[in-house]
Amino acid sequence: MVGIGPGGAADMSPRTLQALQTAGVIVGYKTYIDLVRDNIQGKEIISTGMTREKDRCAAAIEQASAGRRVAVVSSGDPGVYGMAGLVLEMLDASGKLDDVPVEVIPGITSATAAAARLGAPLMHDFAVISLSDLLTPWETIERRLEAAAGADFVIVLYNPASRKRNWQINKAREIFLTFKEPSTPVGIVKNAARQDEEIYITDLENMLHHPIDMLTTVIVGNRSTRLAGGFIVTPRGYAL
Template identity: 60%
Template sequence: MSIKAYRTLQQVEVIVGYKTYIDLVAELVKGKEVISSGMMKEVDRCQKAIEIALQKRSVAVISSGDPGIYGMAGVVLELALKMGVQEAIDIEIIPGITSANAAAASLGAPLMHDFAVISLSDLLTPWETIVQRLEYAAQGDFVTVLYNPVSKKRTEQIKEAQRIFLKYKPGNTPVGIVRNAKRGNEEVTVSTLAEFLKHPIDMFTVVLIGNNRTFSSAELMITPRGYSL
């Protein structure tokens, strides 16, 4: 997390978030009022946080990675507008370190050129739309970061993503697999586009697919920016 996020969690009165993320900061929020719940309760949590803020109490909604990137910032802002209270409370979006940056740092320097970030979760986005975005990213030769690649119920999407990228990229294109990026029990693997599905992948994993210039060396991925060396 960013230093600003760390300090904010120490200062606010109430912490609201998904139970798994609350557990990750348990030591930091000891003694505070904590409101946590499970999956599919995102809107309820954000609404509760707004109601607390309307009581003139300081409250933090926490997300994994960065609240503005697949996080809760958008939900809070949309709800505040819908409830007509956006001017009654002060909302600050405090950036964190998104999984793409965290995983890339562990892999070396795979994001040194243009890249795309695509979530494979079709819970909120139609799968047809995700497929279209994968096609465009592969055709455009973007380094591509895949979030939410596999869940217990969703196992075929990552195979389809591989199939799409193999249409436009050679099988030896480097692919990085990072589980629990920067969370202490991190696992890092460098594989290839043809072989990466042989490695364990789950919802805590980020998959980075290189572009046509990305290369790997000593378990690192490097995407040249184009400087003359």
């Protein structure tokens, strides 16, 4: 399982590049395959569209069980909302976990890629929460939002909105406003470290005035988070 980070070679680790080069079969969501296509010339490619994760994992397991070297590609890190967990679960369920060698290769996450573009918003404790209720009941997500906001975590939002699903980001903001000041800094990064990157630095009151979609990572500060020039900083607490 290979994490490609944002997708550019400059942000991939040497282990990731080596795994892509030595694999005979590359498996992944077609959008992520396109990000690494220059690095996988001549490879057999198995790709599917969104929501076909189980199909991709099954294909990867079939190829690996036949003795082939397979790289299952995830953007960001494969163990953070990626494919690593599902592959391991399916190998375990099929009784093949002890027979198929597995390596999980980490990658730069959307949270850290976006944070780097904003400055240093994650210098203190933070929580990462996906707003997608496709696999997690909204009631569970809402409790997590309330708990994180109530404990004054910096909060990173993954999968904040899509064309068919945009009310969750509105609800998340409502929850945050019960615990955080409207002036709390918010960073919005679309396509972090990719072509067509967009960066917006705003606050909790005005965050919904900016475009937010599935390619966007939203970082909401805590009570100490502040602006420093064109950057967002959450102080660690060092005496200056």
